[in-house]
Amino acid sequence: MTTTTPAAATAPDAAPGAAQPATATFAAALCAAQHDAMRLDETIVLLGQDVRAGFPFGATKGLVDVFGPDRVVNTPISEAATMGCGVGAALGGIRPVVEVDFAGFLLLGLDQLVNNGAKLRYMSGGQASVPLVVRVGQGPLGSFAAQHSQTQHAYLAGIPGLTVLAPATAQQAYDAMRWALVQDDPVVLLEDMRLYRRGGPLTRGPVPGSVTSTVHRPGTDLTILTFGHGVVTALQAAQEVAARGIDVEVLGLDSLNPLDVAGVARSVRRTGRVLCLADDPPLFGTAATLSLVATTEAHDVLRAPVLSLGGRAVPTPYTPGLEALVYPTPGAAAEAITTLMKWTD
Amino acid sequence: MTTPTRPAVDRRTAAAMYGTMALIRRFEQAAYRGYEQGEVHGTVHVGIGQEAVAVGMIGALRETDSVLSHHRGHAHALAKGVPPERLMAELYGRSDGVSRGKGGSMHATDLRRGFLGTMAIVGSSIPVATGVALANKVRGRDDVCVAFFGDGAVNQGVLYESLNLAALWRLPVIFVCENNSYAITTAVGDATAGPGVAARAEAFGVQAETIDGQDVLAVREAAERMIEGARAGRPALVECLTYRFMGHSRGDPAHGVYRDKEEVELWQRRDPLRVLAEHAGLGDDLAAELTAEARERVRAAVEFAGRSPVPGPAALMEDIVK
Numbered sequence: 001m002t003t004t005t006p007a008a009a010t011a012p013d014a015a016p017g018a019a020q021p022a023t024a025t026f027a028a029a030l031c032a033a034q035h036d037a038m039r040l041d042e043t044i045v046l047l048g049q050d051v052r053a054g055f056p057f058g059a060t061k062g063l064v065d066v067f068g069p070d071r072v073v074n075t076p077i078s079e080a081a082t083m084g085c086g087v088g089a090a091l092g093g094i095r096p097v098v099e100v101d102f103a104g105f106l107l108l109g110l111d112q113l114v115n116n117g118a119k120l121r122y123m124s125g126g127q128a129s130v131p132l133v134v135r136v137g138q139g140p141l142g143s144f145a146a147q148h149s150q151t152q153h154a155y156l157a158g159i160p161g162l163t164v165l166a167p168a169t170a171q172q173a174y175d176a177m178r179w180a181l182v183q184d185d186p187v188v189l190l191e192d193m194r195l196y197r198r199g200g201p202l203t204r205g206p207v208p209g210s211v212t213s214t215v216h217r218p219g220t221d222l223t224i225l226t227f228g229h230g231v232v233t234a235l236q237a238a239q240e241v242a243a244r245g246i247d248v249e250v251l252g253l254d255s256l257n258p259l260d261v262a263g264v265a266r267s268v269r270r271t272g273r274v275l276c277l278a279d280d281p282p283l284f285g286t287a288a289t290l291s292l293v294a295t296t297e298a299h300d301v302l303r304a305p306v307l308s309l310g311g312r313a314v315p316t317p318y319t320p321g322l323e324a325l326v327y328p329t330p331g332a333a334a335e336a337i338t339t340l341m342k343w344t345d
Numbered sequence: 346m347t348t349p350t351r352p353a354v355d356r357r358t359a360a361a362m363y364g365t366m367a368l369i370r371r372f373e374q375a376a377y378r379g380y381e382q383g384e385v386h387g388t389v390h391v392g393i394g395q396e397a398v399a400v401g402m403i404g405a406l407r408e409t410d411s412v413l414s415h416h417r418g419h420a421h422a423l424a425k426g427v428p429p430e431r432l433m434a435e436l437y438g439r440s441d442g443v444s445r446g447k448g449g450s451m452h453a454t455d456l457r458r459g460f461l462g463t464m465a466i467v468g469s470s471i472p473v474a475t476g477v478a479l480a481n482k483v484r485g486r487d488d489v490c491v492a493f494f495g496d497g498a499v500n501q502g503v504l505y506e507s508l509n510l511a512a513l514w515r516l517p518v519i520f521v522c523e524n525n526s527y528a529i530t531t532a533v534g535d536a537t538a539g540p541g542v543a544a545r546a547e548a549f550g551v552q553a554e555t556i557d558g559q560d561v562l563a564v565r566e567a568a569e570r571m572i573e574g575a576r577a578g579r580p581a582l583v584e585c586l587t588y589r590f591m592g593h594s595r596g597d598p599a600h601g602v603y604r605d606k607e608e609v610e611l612w613q614r615r616d617p618l619r620v621l622a623e624h625a626g627l628g629d630d631l632a633a634e635l636t637a638e639a640r641e642r643v644r645a646a647v648e649f650a651g652r653s654p655v656p657g658p659a660a661l662m663e664d665i666v667k
Contacts, residue, residue, distance in 0.1 A: 043483065043484070045479075045483055070483070071483075073514075075510075076506075076509060076510070076513070078506035078509065078510065080472065080502060080503045080506055081471075081472040081475065081503050081506030081507045081509075081510055082472075082506075082510075083472070084469070084471070084472025084473050084475065084476060084503060084507070085472050085473075085475050085476035085479055085507075085510060086476060087472075087473050087476055088413075088472065088473035088474060088475060088476020088477040088478075088479065088480070088490075089476040089477070089479045089480040089483070090476070090480075091461060091462075091473065091476070091477055091480075092411075092476060092477035092478075092479070092480025092481060092484075092490070093480050093484060094479075094480045094483050094484065096476070111466060111469065112469070112472060112473070112503075115464070115466050115469060116464060116466075116469060116473055120454075120462060121664055121665065121666065121667070122447055122664050122665055123444060123447060123448040123452035123454065123462070124443075124444050124447075124448060124452070124454035124456070124462060124664075125442070125443070125444035125445030125446070125447050125448065125454070125664055126445065126663065126664035126667075127444070127454055127455075127456045128454060128456060128461070128462065129667065160665050161665055161666060163666065183667075184666070184667040185666040185667055
């Protein structure tokens with residue numbers, strides 16, 4: 001197998017195979033994780049539209065130069081067959097990574113992912129392994145309008161048989177990808193597109209033993225339960241209210257299915273106040289589920305009702321002024337925190 | 346429809362094919378009875394009359410080749426070597442079923458025998474087989490994967506997406522269309538425009554032909570050619586003209602609303618068992634002996650299934666993920 005140095009064309013921050021960078025963007029971390037895993041496991045094959053060019057977010061940039069076109073495979077615009085092919089290739093003994101650039105495109109491949117990928121192990125009584133990894137861009141990107149700006153966390157995380165990860169930082173993106181690539185069942189990585197260019201520290205370490213949840217900021221007064229880009233929003237809100245002496249804990253759910261219920265319980269039982277923060281609409285969405293878990297796990301010690309803050313129930317508009325009104329802002333989160341803190345015990 | 350020269354098949358091979366077809370026939374008759382008796386649950390789709398396609402095609406495969414099937418898949422499973430007792434236990438929803446009773450008739454799977462599963466979303470196994478072929482190629486193996494599907498699947502977009510991928514990537518995959526004239530009650534002519542699925546496949550540069558699906562020898566001959574090509578990276582599609590003698594699923598009438606009795610009887614004259622017995626000159630005694638053997642194996646399978654325990658509640662949440 002090929003383990004040559006990367007081509008000069010590789011984005012500096014992607015730098016697969018190069019010395020470990022102290023920091024990397026979220027997209028570069030994904031690229032580095034795929035690179036490091038592909039070096040160790042020659043059955044990993046990338047399938048997707050324009051993966052050789054690393055278009056559009058650079059998460060596979062330069063990999064074709066290292067691993068060749070047989071392992072970094074451009075697919076036609078045939079999402080259904082590509083996803084089915086991914087399922088079949090996994091069933092056939094290799095580890096495909098199917099890249100879906102935008103959430104809207106995943107809808108064409110969902111039949112294969114849900115009806116086959118997620119169910120084959122169960123329907124076969126445990127015989128079939130489908131070690132498929134699916135990467136999907138989620139959320140808004142900035143005036144990409146309704147079809148290219150979607151959040152599918154709630155739907156996907158509710159499908160038995162699918163493991164659904166929602167990393168928030170470059171390091172988590174790297175770890176989630178490395179972990180996904182040693183699993184025996186399908187894993188979906190939901191990558192918020194607003195995170196791709198954000199930088200953060202990265203250690204290209206070994207494969208983590210598990211992906212659960214992360215305390216991004218410890219606090220004592222209140223817990224924000226969130227994931228993906230919600231962590232960014234939550235940390236800003238926490239900083240805002242810290243000036244007023246409110247100490248917020250931000251718990252990022254790196255995995256939505258399975259959900260780290262014990263981690264949620266630990267945090268919310270300690271703080272006694274909970275804000276569930278997500279980008280999808282609160283009703284029938286991820287915030288509703290997190291609220292349910294928080295209530296179930298801590299109803300006896302809660303000092304205030306659990307609040308949920310989600311996106312507006314609307315197709316994402318194009319024009320910037322309207323789009324900005326859809327997703328929860330740090331200001332809105334700070335307001336919700338204020339409301340929660342007013343509740344008396 | 347091409348009419349290739351019928352290959353000379355030795356008496357032993359012909360007898361083996363007859364025996365497998367007889368086993369499938371008896372098995373499906375028993376499955377149907379099992380449904381009527383409440384032992385087989387939900388629904389059951391039998392392909393009585395279509396046995397030659399599975400037996401001709403799968404008989405030409407190696408053990409390491411693989412097969413993906415659909416909701417009418419008992420024949421493919423048995424032809425690939427799935428033990429009839431384990432398959433019947435699956436239909437009965439019992440612990441000894443190939444899928445531990447969790448898949449049923451529509452999702453029987455036996456990976457050890459290269460029977461990778463039956464997918465009941467019409468056309469859904471087609472891209473999966475394409476992916477299995479991709480894996481074979483990546484792993485440097487020359488095993489082929491065969492996807493079976495009915496005429497109802499030929500208007501699913503994934504078929505054409507998959508034909509494109511198979512041709513583009515030169516994958517060792519064979520697409521087998523079992524054209525039994527009806528998708529439930531909708532006749533092929535009411536659903537499919539143009540000259541048919543073989544011509545459509547040819548447009549992708551995939552070698553394709555239409556053959557007599559009631560003649561197991563014709564299927565076998567086409568299978569051997571296509572498998573050889575597929576191993577060398579030339580994917581193929583074969584349309585087998587066949588007929589289901591019974592209704593679409595449990596309890597559906599064989600004729601009435603959408604086809605008349607005369608049409609069914611016309612096809613029954615081309616029962617694949619009879620066609621083979623005549624072509625191969627098996628003789629009544631051998632045919633009777635093989636049928637009796639099949640009956641005995643199915644009797645034992647039914648007995649095994651009936652004795653197998655019903656899965657306990659602990660099994661419910663097992664096998665979701667490893």
